[in-house]
Amino acid sequence: xxxIAMGEMEQLRKEADNLKDQITAxxxxxxxxxxxxxxxxxxxxxxVQLKTRKTLRGHLAKIYxxxxxxxxxxxxxxxxxxxxxxxxSITTNKVNAIPLKSSWVMTCAYAPSGNLVACGGLDNMxxxxxxxxxxxxxxxxxxxxxxxxxxxxxxxxSDSEIITSSGDCTCVLWDxxxxxxxxxxxxxxxxxxxxxxxxxxxxxxxxACDFTAKLWDIRxxxxxQTFGGHESDIxxxxxxxxxxxxxxxxxxxxxxxxxxxxxxxxxTYQDSSIMCGVTSLAPSLSGRLLLAGYDDFNxxxxxxxxxxxxxxxxxxxxxxxxxGVSSDGMACCTGSWDSFLKIWN
Amino acid sequence: MTINTLLVKEGCPQEQMACFRKMEKVIVAMQxxxxxxxxxxxxLLITVIPHAMTGHDIITWLIQKYCISEEExxxxxxxLVKYGYIYPLKEPRSLVLRRDESPYRFQTPYFWTSTQxxxxxxxxxxxxxxxxxxxxxxxxxxxxxxxxxxxKRINHTWDFVVMQAREQLRxxxxxxxxxxxxxxxxxxxxxxxxxxxxxxxxxxxxxxxxSSNCLEGFLKHSxxxxxxxxxxxxxxxxxxxxxxxxxxxTMNADVVPVPTRLRVERWSxxxxxxxxxTMGRKEFMTYLEKEFSAENLCFWQACEEIRHGENSRISxxxxxxxxxxxxxxxxxxxxxxxxxxxxxxxxxxxPHRFVMDDAQMHIYFLMKKDSYPxxxxxxxxxxxxAKAIVPQETKKSVFPFMRRQRHSSPSPAQAATQAxxxxxxxxxxxxxxxxxxxxQRIRAVRKTL
Numbered sequence: 001x002x003x004i005a006m007g008e009m010e011q012l013r014k015e016a017d018n019l020k021d022q023i024t025a026x027x028x029x030x031x032x033x034x035x036x037x038x039x040x041x042x043x044x045x046x047x048v049q050l051k052t053r054k055t056l057r058g059h060l061a062k063i064y065x066x067x068x069x070x071x072x073x074x075x076x077x078x079x080x081x082x083x084x085x086x087x088x089s090i091t092t093n094k095v096n097a098i099p100l101k102s103s104w105v106m107t108c109a110y111a112p113s114g115n116l117v118a119c120g121g122l123d124n125m126x127x128x129x130x131x132x133x134x135x136x137x138x139x140x141x142x143x144x145x146x147x148x149x150x151x152x153x154x155x156x157x158s159d160s161e162i163i164t165s166s167g168d169c170t171c172v173l174w175d176x177x178x179x180x181x182x183x184x185x186x187x188x189x190x191x192x193x194x195x196x197x198x199x200x201x202x203x204x205x206x207x208a209c210d211f212t213a214k215l216w217d218i219r220x221x222x223x224x225q226t227f228g229g230h231e232s233d234i235x236x237x238x239x240x241x242x243x244x245x246x247x248x249x250x251x252x253x254x255x256x257x258x259x260x261x262x263x264x265x266x267x268t269y270q271d272s273s274i275m276c277g278v279t280s281l282a283p284s285l286s287g288r289l290l291l292a293g294y295d296d297f298n299x300x301x302x303x304x305x306x307x308x309x310x311x312x313x314x315x316x317x318x319x320x321x322x323x324g325v326s327s328d329g330m331a332c333c334t335g336s337w338d339s340f341l342k343i344w345n
Numbered sequence: 346m347t348i349n350t351l352l353v354k355e356g357c358p359q360e361q362m363a364c365f366r367k368m369e370k371v372i373v374a375m376q377x378x379x380x381x382x383x384x385x386x387x388x389l390l391i392t393v394i395p396h397a398m399t400g401h402d403i404i405t406w407l408i409q410k411y412c413i414s415e416e417e418x419x420x421x422x423x424x425l426v427k428y429g430y431i432y433p434l435k436e437p438r439s440l441v442l443r444r445d446e447s448p449y450r451f452q453t454p455y456f457w458t459s460t461q462x463x464x465x466x467x468x469x470x471x472x473x474x475x476x477x478x479x480x481x482x483x484x485x486x487x488x489x490x491x492x493x494x495x496x497k498r499i500n501h502t503w504d505f506v507v508m509q510a511r512e513q514l515r516x517x518x519x520x521x522x523x524x525x526x527x528x529x530x531x532x533x534x535x536x537x538x539x540x541x542x543x544x545x546x547x548x549x550x551x552x553x554x555x556s557s558n559c560l561e562g563f564l565k566h567s568x569x570x571x572x573x574x575x576x577x578x579x580x581x582x583x584x585x586x587x588x589x590x591x592x593x594x595t596m597n598a599d600v601v602p603v604p605t606r607l608r609v610e611r612w613s614x615x616x617x618x619x620x621x622x623t624m625g626r627k628e629f630m631t632y633l634e635k636e637f638s639a640e641n642l643c644f645w646q647a648c649e650e651i652r653h654g655e656n657s658r659i660s661x662x663x664x665x666x667x668x669x670x671x672x673x674x675x676x677x678x679x680x681x682x683x684x685x686x687x688x689x690x691x692x693x694x695x696p697h698r699f700v701m702d703d704a705q706m707h708i709y710f711l712m713k714k715d716s717y718p719x720x721x722x723x724x725x726x727x728x729x730x731a732k733a734i735v736p737q738e739t740k741k742s743v744f745p746f747m748r749r750q751r752h753s754s755p756s757p758a759q760a761a762t763q764a765x766x767x768x769x770x771x772x773x774x775x776x777x778x779x780x781x782x783x784x785q786r787i788r789a790v791r792k793t794l
Contacts, residue, residue, distance in 0.1 A: 008466050011498050030553045036455035042568065050576070053586040073594075090585065148363065158653035168363075177656050200617070201653075220525075220697050225551075242566045244559070261554035287563065288569035288577060305564060328597070330575045331586055345576055345586050 027264040035267055039305045046313035048289065048301050050332065056087050056341035058094055063335035064121075065322045069110045072326035076117045077335055078108035084119050086131065089333065089343050098129055098138050111156040116141065116176075118152030118162060126164050128176055142179045147172065152329075153194040157201055157218075165192035171206050173218060183221040187214060193235050199243045203284025207234030213248050215260060227258040229265045236280045240304075241287040249278030249292050257304065269302045273310055280322045293320030299334055313344055365428070365459040372430045376451060377408065382406050387434065387448035389621070392522050394434060397450050400443040403431070419444065429458060432534035434526075438485075439536065450527065456535040470495045472536055474510035492542070502697065570615055575606055581605075582736040599623045606733040613721050616713040620645075628729060630719045640677035641708050641716070644670045648705035652698060663696040671704075681707050739791060 026156075068075045074095065076086045082103030104122035111117065120126040126144040133139055149168030154163050161182070165171045171185040171192055190209030197204045203224070207213045213234055215225040227246065236249035239290035240257065246267070249255045253314040254270035255278055269290065276295035283304065285292050289304040291313070299320055301311035318337035325332050331345045350790070375381050400422075406590075407418035422442035425431050426449070429557065434448040442449070454460060455685035471490045476483050484492060496503060517525050572578055582592050596605055604624055612619040621623040626642070633639040644666070651662045670679045683705050692700040720726055725786065 008499065027553065031556045033557040033560065035560065038557060042564055136380065160655050175656050192596045231619040240563065244562060262556050262559045263551055263553045266556055266559060284574050286567045286574035286577060288567040288571065288574065305567060343586065345584060
């Protein structure tokens with residue numbers, strides 16, 4: 001029986017490889033130019049030097065996540081000292097310091113309306129806090145519990161809906177009012193580490209420890225496209241500002257840009273001198289620059305179209321765990337395990 | 346609970362197991378001797394099948410047990426059938442739950458997908474061979490194809506396959522007819538779920554765009570937005586982070602008497618840019634009112650409120666939209682094609698968050714193709730652009746030499762030496778600059794006298 005089984009396996013493996021080759025060929029047929037040729041005509045960006053404008057001090061332990069509010073002045077950060085702090089980044093004042101039930105927080109998010117913030121982590125739950133409560137106190141509004149793994153990332157669609165990604169390999173769309181799951185997006189074969197919502201709120205992308213990124217249709221609940229090519233866990237993911245491409249950052253020390261319409265990887269951002277993983281990334285407003293945080297305590301700035309490094313932000317004394325560019329594109333905020341947040345531009 | 350209905354063929358991934366466990370809990374509850382379903386003998390042609398139930402009974406039980414609506418019970422029941430926990434006795438290939446007297450049975454746990462009985466190609470071949478031998482022509486088209494494929498692939502063991510098939514058929518003849526039918530149905534149901542007719546060829550059939558077009562798209566976007574990217578080009582009147590002057594934000598607040606030029610230019614980049622800006626939307630509304638087509642934008646806005654608003658108010662909002670925009674003779678009737686209108690009106694009977702999507706898309710594209718380009722050419726827009734402010738750059742007067750160059754710079758080594766030179770100069774410059782700025786202020790005051 002074993003020889004029969006082996007024979008079958010070989011046949012099946014060959015068939016699978018054949019199909020994979022066909023898909024690769026179809027993709028390659030659409031690759032009619034190289035990045036160098038296409039980007040030859042545009043201006044060189046030159047060296048980009050950003051300086052720290054503000055340092056937000058107050059956390060007592062590693063900062064794991066931060067997210068800008070849509071007004072580009074307030075931001076929220078989460079640290080494993082068990083606090084969620086909403087900062088006025090201009091004055092560096094703390095607008096709210098919210099104590100958390102579980103200090104093992106891994107992600108935080110600001111709602112587009114500015115009324116709510118969310119966080120979650122090893123407690124497997126996403127807790128929603130109302131910042132504009134009647135009596136001025138910030139209280140837990142909902143606790144969304146159903147994941148069987150840690151909460152790695154969450155993003156609001158509006159004050160009524162939020163999408164979460166989890167270590168149980170699924171992403172979930174929740175109805176905040178009722179606290180129930182509306183859609184489960186299953187398909188990843190490894191822990192989902194991060195997610196990003198498209199500018200038109202119709203799709204979202206997730207990056208996971210199975211080395212792939214998937215594009216999901218929020219309304220249909222299905223996976224539309226899968227992108228592979230990374231050689232290790234994908235830790236960070238974001239949309240190019242026009243919504244037509246996905247940028248991923250991975251433990252294999254590279255970032256990749258996948259185009260949704262070409263259905264393939266178009267550009268890789270890597271350098272032989274960089275050997276540590278990417279923890280977080282954010283594109284600038286025009287998409288020309290990509291800011292990526294690494295394990296070696298630095299942030300590298302890449303020219304997205306020429307795939308060259310054009311700057312470094314060195315200022316943290318420990319790993320850069322999160323990074324975000326405000327919605328008006330004015331400033332970039334980095335959060336680190338050294339417990340500080342820095343605003344750069 | 347919605348799961349992707351295309352099953353993965355190689356075993357059962359972790360995330361689907363969670364869903365299967367939930368379904369199995371329901372199945373076990375259904376078979377509970379006290380509170381479970383009442384099962385009886387069902388007549389199938391001339392044979393009596395034990396432990397069967399009707400579709401109608403299943404739905405009634407689900408409604409009672411979980412206090413859900415009939416529609417939900419039907420949906421849940423259908424899922425149970427699709428995933429092989431309950432199978433139909435009549436029309437076994439049609440995996441749907443019928444609300445009538447059609448008989449169904451529970452699938453034995455041995456054949457549950459979650460049990461992950463390693464069903465190999467060999468087992469599938471034996472099953473198909475049995476069917477073929479039992480009754481010629483009973484195999485469906487796709488089964489015939491697979492049968493011949495398997496015949497080619499595992500040709501070396503074909504004798505074994507046929508022998509096994511014959512053995513199993515002989516053994517089954519020894520059983521009572523009712524048992525035989527039950528076992529055959531169970532096996533058939535299992536293979537229908539695990540080797541479905543439809544194969545997943547999505548990835549091969551996808552339309553792809555050439556990479557040159559895609560890269561060009563990114564180039565164009567970056568170029569268009571370069572002046573609007575403060576990290577690349579700086580911003581006017583000054584970067585609030587450096588100068589501590591919030592003028593930039595005040596000038597670009599949601600509603601201002603006169604917007605900045607950059608902002609008005611951005612409205613011409615895409616229709617979405619215009620609609621996302623509060624002032625832009627207001628201006629566009631004014632233009633549409635002149636053209637007597639403002640109801641389109643009002644309709645679009647109302648649909649957005651449904652998509653992003655509270656769940657509890659969806660029905661109320663949908664009714665409002667119907668009264669104002671879709672009902673015959675409505676005050677602000679919108680022009681939608683008959684197919685979309687029909688689909689929307691049907692959907693309104695059971696309102697949900699996305700019920701207005703098709704109609705909203707139709708009106709969006711109508712505005713985008715027709716009103717938007719005309720707006721950009723209109724006097725209203727051109728006047729706005731002409732009136733728009735280009736803020737004066739306010740230099741931070743204390744350190745005039747520190748004004749940053751954002752364009753291509755010399756090599757980093759050169760830049761470093763420049764920086765140290767500048768640092769040296771700054772201290773003297775500071776004092777001189779203070780005198781200069783004081784003089785400027787005096788001049789300015791003099792001008793006003």
